[in-house]
Amino acid sequence: MLDLTASNPTECGFAYDAQAILAALANSASLIYEPEPRGLLKAREAVCEYYATRGDSVSPDSILLTTSTSEAYSYVFRLLCNPGDEILVPQPSYPLFDFLADLQDVRLVRYPLLYDHGWQIDFHALQQAITPRTRGVIAVNPNNPTGNFCKSHEMVQLNEICAARQMAIIADEVFLDYAHGETAARSFVGNVGGALTFTMSGISKICGLPQMKAAWLIVSGPGQCKTEASARIEVIADTFLSMNAPIQLAIPSLLGQRHGFQKQLLERVRGNLAELDRQLARQQSGSRLEVQGGWNAVIRVPATRSDEELALDLLATKGVYVHPGHFYDFASDGYLVVSLITPAAEFAKGIKLLLSM
């Protein structure tokens, strides 16, 4: 079987500096327990340094470490929402949101992303989706699987809408470093003037180390609002104290590993995208949607049957495994999602079989 859904970077043939990673875990300071609800200062400072290299100034006080962005979502949902309150979420997007929201008794309400030579937020629909129970808007920057970054004017508009209604922006930036072009994308961490903002990311994607379970949440926004939200979310984190010492102590070193990993990953993604375009250019039935960043590509195929039927047929007759668009809640049939981090030979072979359907 050719698996074109690969999302686990530790199984995609990337070279890691095993010695450095393992050495980072053997720190004698781990023998001491220092309960710190926001996470150990040294680890938070390393996160500040990560943002500094991107040109963003972040204070360690505004950072809270979590074991995953999923955990960060659960804290933010619990902070903002009473049972039945609503959070706006992009469509299409990351399938785990439904589970994360259900577990916190939060109701998700979709706002569409529109495609027209690139993706953009449908602000008219977003505003219409707001009710008195809406507490926040999730922006995935860049979005998974569509790969669009939040544009400057979209950031401004999101701020205006949220600030006017005392709603928060929840920015998921796990793929922020994976811009396919040369220009680095803008983060929401610099969002200080408008709406209360929670920006999350982690080493699962930044360093390709999902097994280490280390992520973070950064609170920004107008003074009083930010101070109050930070104090309350600290109570949630203090209740669990879920970060362990060895990983927190390793975070500076693990973040230091990201450059080597990101270089390999971006080479893989750009190579696979070029291969996809080469193969698409030779045929008429499929095309690729524009993608700015991230680890996936969306292929438009004739909607002669449901995405699910097509994906199952592809698996049964050609042995090629892809995600149907409905998995990410595409509004209509005719979309398949492929992972650009798939090893190159497997990707090229799988795409050839896919396009021969």
Ligand SMILES: Cc1ncc(COP(=O)(O)O)c(C=O)c1O
């Ligand atoms: C948009 C998005 N956010 C978060 C995650 C998961 O991150 P973590 O491993 O930190 O929970 C993923 C994983 O694919 C993702 O696609």
